[in-house]
Amino acid sequence: MSEVLMDIQNLAKHFVIDTNFLGKPVSVLKAVDGVSFSINQGEAFGLVGESGCGKTTLGKILVNLYRPTNGKLIFEGKDLTGLNEEQRRSYCKDIQMIFQDPYASLNPKMTIGDIIAEPIIINGLLPRNQVEERVIYLLNCVGLARHQRNRYPHEFSGGQRQRVGIARALAVEPKLIVCDEPVSALDVSIQAQVLNLLSDLKEEFGLTYLFIAHGLNVVKHISDRVGVMYLGKLVEIAPKKELYSNPLHPYTQALLSAIPVINPEKKMERIILEGDVPSPINPPAGCRFSSRCFKAQEKCKLSEPIFKEVSPGHLVACHLFE
């Protein structure tokens, strides 16, 4: 197995919703609640789940937009959570993020060239006179032209803006890129362009991705291993082929069966889940999926299943496999 780049240990992020008059928290939203997995050097790790499962929060912890409540982030053998603000910041350039909404994640008052140059200048990566050359190089890498350097974000389409966001992330030569739903705001024909671009760049620059998405087909296309999240917890991790051909957790099975198949002849046997995702403020006791699970037993409501390996590389948290 290849080297571990980022080891996430028991990571948690709790948001305090309400406090009493002494400032003691009375209502806590556990967005990420004890998640452990590792991302290997050079792989694309896909993270799927529905809205509110905490996948974006997890990504933001990795790029230091949130401080974790608990747990450790071991990046290249060094614990990032133990560092002070200044030391932590020196690792920021190694871990970059591509955001979901290409309309909101670029500063409308800056030209795209300046947007890409900014991280290079702030991190002092290059002498000033070489920055411009690098910006043009990055623009070319993501399929934009030199003459577009001085244009503003509003002059670009969604797909092009996402390319600018990718160039900005690449500018500081990161080792790990957190891609947070990079194609879900784009049209189908543009999605394919951006996905291919991300695959090419991964090869070219030897990047590692944490690829967050709710579209299971997109995750399957790009990832090597996939983790499934539900209400702040990981329920299953497996190599891509294993997960899609042999999903063990009932939630993964339901997710996979809910995807419409592009073949009118083949109507899949569909598992329709009842109800909505429960609120993460008061998650169900025991297994968090028990309230919607079609295989729930008595003990699922009482005790929380342990996340354990059932076959090499295939981990699942479900009482059915204990």
Add this chain to the structure above:
Amino acid sequence: MLLEVKNLTTEFKLKRGIVKAVDDISFTIDKGEILAIVGESGSGKSVTSLSIMGLLQNPGRISGGQILYKSQDLSKLSKKELQKLRGNQISMIFQEPMTSLNPVWRIKDQIMESIMLHMKLSKKEALARTIEMLETVGIPSAAQRANDYPHQMSGGMRQRVMTAMALACDPELLIADEPTTALDVTIQAQILELIYQMREKFHMAVMLITHDLGVVSEAADRVIVMYCGKIMEEADVKTLFNHPMHPYTIGLMQSIPQIDDDSDKRLYMIKGMVPNPLDMPKGCPFSDRCDQSMERCTQEMPQLQDLGGHKVRCFLYDAKEGGSK
């Protein structure tokens, strides 16, 4: 035939010129049929539905063609006459369940409003009907939830409320504009299942507008593929997915990562992007992105031709050319 749209053209008059968002399109929907209209942003699929509903905002206007609902031209009706039909015989589910409900009204009042208006029921009867509808769309403890305000509900719940509202007066035609786009896959499956059941139960026709070919393949009977305000291809769902003809349709299908595909090959890409509506290519609107573009494609507009029920707008299949395929 329930609805017949004939040569509909909808224009937006802008300072920089006139944009034909919908350009001379014709199609029909039969009773009990689910017709899907697929296209990317800017293809004119939503404007088509707004034109039918008479909900176009300035500067948009219908500049030509007819919208015949039971042989009655909707585009010629007065506001009052249209209001009688809308929400009653024809109703619509909008894309954004978050913004299409009135935030300061209780759910039940929003649904009761149209029931009382169209079905001439008393308040008590209308409330009973409202709760019945909420139960039909699968809202648990409907009688209590009816007193909720929209913000107290999740996205999937709100989309159900929208659906209940649209179905409350037993419409004969339901226009669903991206009804599941804002929802998670497990909730999407629930809503699609619901629309399907309602069709079976009430035999209503559905015009399903979406960009998701997966949803189309699951739900539709017949499909129209739109691009830049024009119909590029039309066929029944099996024919379209088994034998797509237009290069745009083929490209769309190939560019989606397939869940049952295990190879790691690169995705097919449609190059470039949708042209600026103020600066359309001469000839076929897809010609500048098409792999099989010929000289002729950049010069003249191909006609939508009917090849035995499968309609396609492309010179590759032009009889006069003796098209090779």
